[in-house]
Amino acid sequence: MHAHADTAAAPTGPSWMFDEAAQAAEVVALQLSRNAQAVAELGRALRRDPPPFVVTCARGSSDHAATYGKYLFETQLGRATASASPSVGSVYAASQHLRGALYLVISQSGRSPDLLRNAEGAKAAGARVVALVNAEDSPLAALADTVIALHAGPERSVAATKSYIASLAALLQLAACWKDDPRLQQALAALPDALRTAWNQDWTALVDGLAGTANLFVLGRGLGLGVAQEAALKFKETCGLHAEAYSSAEVKHGPMALVGPGFPVLVLAQPDETERGTLAMAHEFRARGAATWTASRHGNLPVAEAPHPAAAPLLTVQSFYRAVEALSRTRGFAPDAPPHLAKVTETV
Known part of the structure; x- marks a missing residue:
């Protein structure tokens, strides 16, 4: 038996979450066009005066985007990237050595x-503060040195979808401009169409398979790890x-000790150097009798072809969003209104 939401009835038709996730291709096309000049200028500035390292600061889905950014900057640009713990600045009031x-x-x-306080502290410490933000009139945008607007538009569903994909696209555009890489630039141009293809992938097998389960693992690696984190969050909050x-x-x-006959595992394989090992892990779990779904060109969940391996996580999560919205309704939940959650979480 699975739990049902006790705060709202499950919708009978598509939700805000469905409609907003479906807008991702158009959002990304608009974002890449509108931000092209500003991000190109930032890329030139970073090449002229390269930072010694990169720090990300975020929570929730935005922090999962930051995980993607870490692997992106480290693999494409060789820049060590660390995730800031917001409480270090907001609760402990500890200053950091961030010059440059x-x-x-x-x-x-x-x-x-907490994000505002850390951004203020980073700026005071001599860092270049860049805000990737959907609300261009926000306090964060006002204090940043550079704003990369997400251009996702209003998002009524509590569960973030198009704004998460927009965050990944903004990071990818920044990396492409900073590296001045024609292959990444070409991948950006192909990204909206690839997202449309990803939206139409059929993951019904996952929806049917998880309709009555209680828990699962989501596996990813490297550039795909942030999407695995995001998928796990969406399963919790919407299903x-x-x-x-x-x-x-x-x-x-350690965790694999829990995986035995019937244990559900969703594997999000990244089409790069990590793919072979990830697929081998999926094969090992299947051999133990685990219920395994693998999103891969070699798996049982179809994926859209990525114009560049670094673009693949955006396509994987777009296919996943459609599936998890359907799973939420199948399990009797209202995907737009997860219990006990609000759209804006103002952590101190």
């Missing part, structure tokens, strides 16, 4: 007090499923 660093704050609302995200390498260090 690129400090990326990712937020939909740009209003969370009442206890889902945990792991690196397909890290899961070997």
